[in-house]
Amino acid sequence: LGLALYAGSLCVVSGAAFLYHDYCVIGAGPAGLQAAYFLQQAGRDYIVFERSHAPGSFFALYPRHRKLISINKQYTGKSNSEFNLRHDWNSLLSHDRRLIFRRYSRDFFPNADTMVRYLEDFASLLKLQVQYNTAIIHVTLEKHEQAWNGHYFILTDQDRKNYKCSSLLVAAGTWVPNVVNFPGSEYVEGYETVSINPEDFTGQTVLILGRGNSAFETAENILGVTNFIHMVSRSRVRLSWATHYVGDLRAINNGLLDTYQLKSLDGLLEGDLEDLAIVKDQKGKLHITLRFYLENRNISAGIDSITLPQDELDNFATRAPYDRVIRCLGWKFDFSIYNRSLRMMPGKGNIKKYPQIKPSYESRGTRGLFVLGTASHSVDFRKSAGGFIHGFRYTTRAVHRLLENRHHGVPWPSTVYPITQLTNSIIKRVNEASGLYQMFSVLADIILLRENTTAFEYLEEYPIGVLPELEMQTGRKARNGLFVIIMEYGRNFSGADKDVFYYNRAVGEAQHAWQSNFLHPVIYYYKRLPTEREMRLHHPDWPLPRPDAIHHIVEDFLTDWTAPNAHVLPLRRFLENCLSTDLRNFFAESCFLFAFTHQKLPPSCQQGYVRMQGLVGSQELRHHAVKAGLLQDYSHTDFSDDRAPDSHGGSQEQMMRDHGIPVRPLQHLVTTKDE
């Protein structure tokens, strides 16, 4: 704060008309408001700039047909608020229980107007600092030694008003429509302006360029009134239920696939839009031809002089003329407002619509510039949910935590537990944590072991891409080894042309857990933090470098990983073997025996019983334990009818022996080793 005041006063002294804030956020969409919330909670000096008069201006226009495809589940049968967020893809994170999306809409796929209303409430109920009607049109840097990052960000709005900030959070989304240019592209209507009234399409033949959700949404709307719809794009259709990526074509929009495959006139074509050309005939019909035929020819010379593909190939697929051509090609990030010195570069290949950022969401070109929200999706494009509200609400929180550590000396929040709580803390998180679940393979819970493994520190939802920098980024120490807990799909299960319904797709036995296909928790154990180099060189199919040991918790039909034998027991054995200790729980009576017969005690006795917090256990329970052969009943023994007693140290061995041969009829029903 001192620095902020100092910097603030400096501006006044120098007389420049700068309004200073520590943090500037561009865009009051979901990501911008989410960032504002965390900044506000932490008491930081921040401002959000929004070009529109209200938050969420993207949602005021898009999706054009107003149906959001993010699910809004009313009921899960559970009251756990964190778990329920796994199935609420619209809410932002806040402490305010009024701001849960299902209080705003009962629709499973809500209306976009509801989202606008929700965002307005989010900004106003939480009293977030948003400056509306301020379009940032230019961002540049001002070098300054005392600035947090060696420079200030100078933002200029449409009225030439300047703002100065130490840290810039870009949450501007991707809103510039993708356009293709080819001869005749002037006849193409854009998704952003095309009519959404089906009556305008009655009896028409329509060509849609693009194959994303917006293209299918447009088709879905007019499917019933058109002659037929053709859809053309370079890549084949990617179905989200096959790829497990929410950005691919969702089943709710795929009515056209049905009519195509049932030969109801609609159809899909693959082709490069760059090769395309459209010519208009006298009747106003649009004909598809190839750019190739138009070379050296004047398009205005009239259709008769232009070769159409069907002139040579009389069964050419798109020989029928179209009444309308609609472009639904998605959006890209607005790179235009950033000064060259910020080096905001587009990504390469299929992520060129996003700016280049590091796995910490910091721009590759400029220190102190973080990209949030949809524009940050290059980190996990076509993998996880970082481009969508239910994903970036967590990555935004992660960025906020990184900033708190970097600029305010607030280390990443963590809880310290005794080692006896190790299994429990993992089971609790994998069963309820929403950030791990939505941002699978991107955000991870980290367990940092303390010396002598008597205690551990639990950090939630850290971006695994910056795992090697953990100590620097979180302010926590990782000297004694660590566990990384993430969720993963089976390595070969998801994909554009994979059959995800094949028989025996699900794994049931814990010992085959590594072959699990559906989303399941995976725990990596490292004796020391992986280095930058190991991170860079790791196998591309793996989210992390080779660990010293790995554990998969077997996938579960109910995503409920609390089964004592199938889920918890193998996990405990894994943890025990990594730490080389015994993590079993013991009743007070066992600890009592150990205290008199062993010089060392197992952790659960050490940290429970010896500290006078032993588990006495009810009569019934001790009786069950005795019947299971895990607890010796001495109450009826006297020394005369005793079998050959063990020498010293024998009690544990005896326990081991006893539980080796218990009568466990149920065990045989679920395993096959008896065959």
Next chain:
Amino acid sequence: MSAQKDRWVSSLVFLLFCACSIPRSGSASVQQEPSPQHYFSGLEAGKTSLAFFTPSVSPGGQPFLEQIESSAEALQDYGVSVVKVNCPREDVSRYCGKENALRKAFLFRGNRLIREFPTDALFDVNSIVANVLFALLFNEVKYIETLADLENIENVLKGKSNMVFAYVPATGTAEHRAVMEAAFVYGTIHQFVLTTEAALLKATSHDDPDVSSAWLLFCHCQRATDPAQPCRRTALAQPLTLLSIHRHLKLMGAPLVTEVAEDPEKISTVHLQLGLPLVFILSQKETYEADRRTAEFVAWQLLGKAGVALLSRDLVDLNVLHRSNVALKTPDEGMPIQYLVLEDTDEVITLVEDKNKVKQIQEDEQEEEEEDEDEKENNNQDIQDDQVVEAVSRDKKRELPLEQILVLTEENFHSSLSKAAQTVVLFYASWEAVSLAVLRSYSEVAAHLQGTPGVLLSRVNCWDWTGLCSQENVTQFPTMRIYKEGRQSVTYGGMWGTEELSSFILLSQVSCPLKLATLDEAEGFLRGEFPPELSSHLHTSLLGVFSAATSKAREAFEEAGNILSGHVRMGMYFEDDALALSRKYSVSPPALLLARNGGRSVESIALSKHSVQDMVQMIRYELLDIFPEITVPNLPQYLQLGKPFLILFSAGDISQMESEEMLKLAEGRPQQAFVACWLNLKKTPVGHGILRTYFSTPPSLPVLLWVNLHAGGQVFKFPSEQPITEMNILSWLEKLQAGLEIPSSTLSEEDWKPPLPAYDFLQMMEPSVPELSLRPGDTPAQHPPRDPRGDTAGGDTATREEPAQESTAEEEVGSPGRGLRGTAPRLAARDKQGKRHSEL
């Protein structure tokens, strides 16, 4: 398969052997030469030697000497002898001069010096062999630095011979050695080109190559005639080793398409010998030209993965369908040739790749069978060995009597707390065994305390209300708290037993310490009659007596009361007549009065320390009995003293005599160095377990033991023939201290290790993802070139990865344990013949 491998390994060894220009017999070692003169006179023309000169008094321990000695054998294979020349002390010639001795090694051919090496370039066997060969093969291996160099060489070679282009991150590495060794053998056949420039690597491979990995390309320049076109390239997909290079060159050297005119069953080609399949394109006279083109096309696609042969049907009488156009022969012996009808060349390629896949699966399966055997040994690792978890899960069908316990939720938590004067809340997680075990005791507490006014028992399931629990800062399960109106909550920190919980809840009802208003109340408190709500509760009473002048002590006492709340019955009296009380018990305030057993005896203790921590510790210590009966719940209090135990095991109550003698012993020395105590085996039957551990034959009871719990762990038994009297025990203890007694037993020193192994998923995953086994950071050059997909040269890499990955998917179908359990409750568990199916 392995036989085949052996075969080509041995053929390689043979090749190398032949390549040695001067084969010699006998084991290779460093030759010793007495002096430089002697050495130079003995040099034969054409014979190569690597010499180093050392002063006759060798400093010894030079790492270089060790390395060069171990490289002698390797160099001998290449006809290079390693010679150590002793320099006489007075010699200051060129080679023996001070600055040269042991800092340089010299490579001679005949008596001509070819190259000097600084010894720091010869840091290990790899670097020695690599550098020596590099010097010898100066003409055979061209070292280049720019892309233009490469293009020049390529252009020169076009139509003449093939080129082997290798990138190594640095010279002197194992990969560099492998390349040089290969060049030694193949240098006359192919032109070898070597670079260490990362820029060249980037220019020759697509995508983003890993500059820390070596990379080798075979450039088919012999076939290239068009000067404008670059030569076709095939990359080596494996890490660079002599064997992998040899194999690669052999495959590249084999004819692209073999023409076959005999029974395909009898055919054997390089590919089959190297364990790769052979594809036959069945041809007819009429279509020969087209078939030949197809075969060549396929052969280019499969280069390095399979061989292609053109089989003329007109010349060989084949007993197969006339429509068949492709045949596949696998290297496995006894596998019949498959004849197929395919329509597309892509199908041929997929076919070969699938074959590789099948092979992988078979290998995996074999491994799995071995695994199964392993599993049988530690079969019980999936059997529960946690007594608490097992007991709870065996008890889960029983309905718990929880009606008395209010269920709290996020909605009603705060409103409920404000309703009762005191609310007990148990925070637990419904999936967690310890929580559930405590919940069972808690339900007994509820039954026990039913009807007690002012106490409300409630519970919060943190699995349902995670937000509430984190808000209340509950991080561990279970946690029990008592919330009182307008006061800070108190967290329970004692044993999770029914009695202990009940006692805590009852004691928490009254404030701690309780302010006593009159002398009568104070006396009643000491007798255990006041306050009435605690009268049924037998407990030691602790009364603090303070005068007006001792407010500081009083504050500390109050603070200590907060900490001990629920565990100790504490009262305080600071009225004006406090002096009367202190006079009665002959103490001066501030002081504590301690009343055990309902006030029959009252001890008085002067309060000298005024810090809260000291006071808490002092109170805890004073509450301990002098000669306690050790039980499961109270042992920890005595363990904390960190002293050895003098413990009397008794079959029931101890006799009056023993009790008195022990008490005398204990009281006799107030600052004693041990805990005198006894154990009632009837009440604490687990004591039998202790005795059984100590003694092979059960001792007669009662038995008195000295147990060194904290140091050494020895257990001594008091001689049973002696009566237990203070005198006897003391003299026995003296003998113990003097080391004159032999311990009956010693406590186990064992660490608590994992009871059973875990599933080793890392090991299971490795066969299917071979890259995983390469730990980044070992040796950089072990990495295969990174993913140059989509280019002919990189084809190898991509497909090598793919079969490996596919195999996991395939294998999943076949491996056991793939029942319904994942997708639906498993109803019949006996449908697990997966593996058998895939074998049929």
